[in-house]
Amino acid sequence: MKVLTGNDLKTGDVIWWTGSSWSRHVDDAADAGETADEVLATEEAARRVNVPYVIEATREADGSVRPAHIKDRVRALGPTVRPDLTLKPKDPEALDWII
Amino acid sequence: MYKYDSYDQAMVDARVDEFRDQARRRLDGSLTEDEFKPLRLMNGLYLQLHAYMLRVAIPYGTLNSVQMTALANIADKYDRGYGHFTTRQNLQYNWIKLEDAADILADLAKVEMHAIQTSGNCIRNISSDHFAGAAHDELVDPRPYAELLRQWSSFHPEFTYLPRKFKIAVIAAEKDRAAMRLHDIGIQIVEKDGEIGAAFYVGGGMGRTPMIAPLIRDFVPLDQLITYAEACLRVYNRYGRRDNKYKARIKILVHELGKEEYKRQVEEEFAHMLEQGVEPPREELERIKPFFADPAFEDGAKSVDRSDPDFALWVDRNTHRHKHDSYVSAVISLKPVGGIPGDATGDQMRLMADLAKQYSFDELRIMHTQNVVLPHVKIADLHALWTALDAAGLGAPNMDSIEDMIACPGLDYCALANARSIPLAQRISERFDASGKTGKLGELKLKISGCINACGHHHAGHIGILGVDRKGVENYQLSLGGSEAEDVSLAKITGPGFTEDGVIEAVETVTDVYLAKREGEERFLDTYRRIGMAPFKEALYD
Amino acid sequence: MTDLGTSPDEVQFRFRDDEPADHGTVTVDACCDQTNATAVRIEPGDDARALLPFLDRLAMVEVNFPTFGDGRGYSSARILREAGYTGELRAVGDVGIDQLSHMRRCGFDAFAPDKPLNVADAERAFATWDNVYQRTTDGRKTIQELRHE
Ligand code: HEM
Ligand code: SF4
Numbered sequence: 001m002k003v004l005t006g007n008d009l010k011t012g013d014v015i016w017w018t019g020s021s022w023s024r025h026v027d028d029a030a031d032a033g034e035t036a037d038e039v040l041a042t043e044e045a046a047r048r049v050n051v052p053y054v055i056e057a058t059r060e061a062d063g064s065v066r067p068a069h070i071k072d073r074v075r076a077l078g079p080t081v082r083p084d085l086t087l088k089p090k091d092p093e094a095l096d097w098i099i
Numbered sequence: 100m101y102k103y104d105s106y107d108q109a110m111v112d113a114r115v116d117e118f119r120d121q122a123r124r125r126l127d128g129s130l131t132e133d134e135f136k137p138l139r140l141m142n143g144l145y146l147q148l149h150a151y152m153l154r155v156a157i158p159y160g161t162l163n164s165v166q167m168t169a170l171a172n173i174a175d176k177y178d179r180g181y182g183h184f185t186t187r188q189n190l191q192y193n194w195i196k197l198e199d200a201a202d203i204l205a206d207l208a209k210v211e212m213h214a215i216q217t218s219g220n221c222i223r224n225i226s227s228d229h230f231a232g233a234a235h236d237e238l239v240d241p242r243p244y245a246e247l248l249r250q251w252s253s254f255h256p257e258f259t260y261l262p263r264k265f266k267i268a269v270i271a272a273e274k275d276r277a278a279m280r281l282h283d284i285g286i287q288i289v290e291k292d293g294e295i296g297a298a299f300y301v302g303g304g305m306g307r308t309p310m311i312a313p314l315i316r317d318f319v320p321l322d323q324l325i326t327y328a329e330a331c332l333r334v335y336n337r338y339g340r341r342d343n344k345y346k347a348r349i350k351i352l353v354h355e356l357g358k359e360e361y362k363r364q365v366e367e368e369f370a371h372m373l374e375q376g377v378e379p380p381r382e383e384l385e386r387i388k389p390f391f392a393d394p395a396f397e398d399g400a401k402s403v404d405r406s407d408p409d410f411a412l413w414v415d416r417n418t419h420r421h422k423h424d425s426y427v428s429a430v431i432s433l434k435p436v437g438g439i440p441g442d443a444t445g446d447q448m449r450l451m452a453d454l455a456k457q458y459s460f461d462e463l464r465i466m467h468t469q470n471v472v473l474p475h476v477k478i479a480d481l482h483a484l485w486t487a488l489d490a491a492g493l494g495a496p497n498m499d500s501i502e503d504m505i506a507c508p509g510l511d512y513c514a515l516a517n518a519r520s521i522p523l524a525q526r527i528s529e530r531f532d533a534s535g536k537t538g539k540l541g542e543l544k545l546k547i548s549g550c551i552n553a554c555g556h557h558h559a560g561h562i563g564i565l566g567v568d569r570k571g572v573e574n575y576q577l578s579l580g581g582s583e584a585e586d587v588s589l590a591k592i593t594g595p596g597f598t599e600d601g602v603i604e605a606v607e608t609v610t611d612v613y614l615a616k617r618e619g620e621e622r623f624l625d626t627y628r629r630i631g632m633a634p635f636k637e638a639l640y641d
Numbered sequence: 642m643t644d645l646g647t648s649p650d651e652v653q654f655r656f657r658d659d660e661p662a663d664h665g666t667v668t669v670d671a672c673c674d675q676t677n678a679t680a681v682r683i684e685p686g687d688d689a690r691a692l693l694p695f696l697d698r699l700a701m702v703e704v705n706f707p708t709f710g711d712g713r714g715y716s717s718a719r720i721l722r723e724a725g726y727t728g729e730l731r732a733v734g735d736v737g738i739d740q741l742s743h744m745r746r747c748g749f750d751a752f753a754p755d756k757p758l759n760v761a762d763a764e765r766a767f768a769t770w771d772n773v774y775q776r777t778t779d780g781r782k783t784i785q786e787l788r789h790e
Pocket of ligand 2: 551
């Protein structure tokens with residue numbers, strides 16, 4: 001599926017397009033399908049996202065979303081060398097998901 | 100240390116106001132990201148993998164305890180309690196909010212610091228020898244000249260939109276501790292016929308096309324230093340390539356024109372510039388110099404009690420000979436075994452600040468190897484200092500060893516990365532520490548970059564590792580034989596790349612070859628230079 | 642002769658009292674070949690020094706910035722001023738608020754941005770630096786000179 005991502009203009013947080021708004025959690029990401037370019041343009045113009053772009057991702061059986069490229073998996077979770085600063089600090093397995 | 104006067108302070112304050120206004124215009128939509136990006140970059144603000152990143156300049160790597168404390172407080176207040184010291188003697192924060200950035204710059208300005216020109220296609224933070232003003236082997240302290248250049252390069256109206264970034268290093272010893280010849284301009288303060296002047300090396304750099312800067316002029320009189328730099332920059336600004344960002348650095352211009360032709364053009368421009376009166380008045384250098392005068396050194400103990408072997412090891416590895424025989428410069432390693440090279444927490448920064456106040460005339464230095472130096476420590480105080488450092492996890496006795504590797508942020512933080520660098524650094528230091536091989540290997544400079552941009556200096560590593568993307572999987576190229584020091588050379592790739600596990604094995608293998616082949620006191624680099632690549636290749640690939 | 646058709650009413654900021662030159666500009670090459678051109682346009686790749694023999698007859702030099710990131714025009718401007726050119730020096734093209742103060746310091750005294758600029762922002766930008774570190778052709782004393790007066 002095609003997923004939209006970018007950073008929050010004010011905070012710089014990594015955010016994902018849910019179909020109607022932006023979430024910090026990649027698993028909330030929706031398939032943007034054909035509308036991707038249009039959504040990016042309006043959302044960027046409205047300053048609800050900064051430097052947005054489209055990535056390839058897959059929806060897993062458990063409903064989670066896995067970006068195709070490792071860079072976006074690092075963005076989705078956080079630095080692999082600082083598990084305490086990732087979005088899942090209590091889950092040691094989470095890092096395996098990145099690699 | 101240099102202290103701002105009201106002029107310097109006003110410049111930095113004006114810049115904070117200017118940036119506050121620019122950030123406001125971005126947030127309210129008057130500026131698009133395309134328009135804002137070069138402006139924020141000129142203030143050290145990047146958009147990175149997880150958030151905005153702010154790069155703070157530490158001019159020529161020198162700072163005092165108040166400044167270090169301010170850096171710690173910013174880490175705690177606006178970031179996540181830590182910062183990353185870089186090979187360019189800067190500090191990077193990884194989790195910055197755009198809405199806070201102007202306030203951070205204002206906090207920095209209060210302690211005479213800033214993030215000006217730490218990115219963008221302008222003249223960057225001037226770097227220097229981290230032992231400047233302390234080393235036994237320097238001709239003079241290079242920092243007054245670096246300060247003169249700092250002022251000249253700050254907000255230079257002609258050179259703010261250069262073809263590409265521009266990095267200048269200044270040293271004043273034969274030993275090069277600042278990778279001088281891998282800079283766009285490397286300046287060595289030299290003596291000729293009893294006069295002090297500057298040798299200009301122009302056109303070095305790393306990145307995807309590493310080059311060693313050739314000597315362009317062996318002696319520029321000190322009262323023409325700025326004028327000569329201005330001539331070098333003008334030729335570059337006019338003729339550096341702008342059609343291809345990968346060919347835009349001055350090294351490509353010097354290479355394509357040839358050193359002689361570039362020099363001819365610079366000399367012509369220089370002759371013209373001399374008539375323009377761009378050189379600051381001579382009294383300015385005399386005004387700056389006393390800021391860097393020696394502190395009041397006192398005679399004291401000249402040796403330490405070596406009965407504690409851990410302490411003795413630290414003294415042997417992490418101290419550097421001082422020009423006063425009762426002092427040394429002490430290196431605080433930011434490379435604990437298994438740690439993240441160059442990272443320091445707010446608490447560690449505050450501790451280093453306190454120790455600097457107590458033991459080093461209130462001075463600290465940032466090294467290009469991502470460590471911190473207390474430049475002037477009494478030999479008599481070393482044990483107390485070491486005890487305090489060790490208790491805070493800052494006592495690793497590993498300067499210039501394989502565990503003292505340089506590693507760029509890599510794919511854990513950097514948007515340009517192909518592969519992670521930090522986990523490699525962690526695993527290698529753990530492994531070599533556990534096997535006890537580190538000590539046997541002696542001086543061995545390992546440098547890791549997560550992509551071809553070479554922020555981790557891999558081209559200049561005795562052993563270099565470069566992260567590449569191989570069909571979406573992290574892969575690593577190994578190279579051997581580089582050096583950033585006075586025996587400067589560029590490393591050569593061994594052959595096909597390795598997986599993460601594979602490259603760690605490969606580092607083990609090449610160090611085994613070295614231990615088997617070395618003669619006498621040879622370092623890894625010396626053995627490599629004597630026996631060449633073949634034996635290493637054979638061990639790696641056959 | 643190529644008439645690029647720039648008309649003076651596109652100039653948004655001007656720091657001169659004389660009448661703006663209201664005739665079209667020619668290219669640097671054309672200017673060197675023809676003896677009567679009084680207004681010329683410098684593109685980033687042009688060598689401003691080619692104009693030095695003709696400075697006496699030039700009343701206006703327009704320096705084009707196709708993108709603000711191409712900083713060659715700053716050198717062109719200073720080179721002309723260093724050679725004693727006193728006519729109008731006009732920055733045209735992708736000229737934004739944040740370039741104004743540097744351009745002014747390099748000798749530009751007229752500004753014709755592609756996109757008109759917010760006047761209040763521009764005034765603030767022109768006044769950004771009370772004092773400066775570098776000697777340029779704007780004639781201002783540098784901080785280093787002021788320190789040792
Ligand atoms: C994380 C954000 C960073 C980004 C986006 C970044 C970007 C770059 C780029 C694009 C280059 C290549 C320049 C060229 O070849 O023209 C480069 C070179 C370099 N960077 Fe970084 N860098 C980053 C972090 C760092 C860090 C953390 C350090 C210090 C550890 C550093 C030090 C250097 C050095 C020493 C070079 C080589 C200079 C040369 O090419 O001559 N950078 N950087
Ligand atoms: S070398 Fe590449 S990965 Fe490493 S910090 Fe520089 S740009 Fe990022």
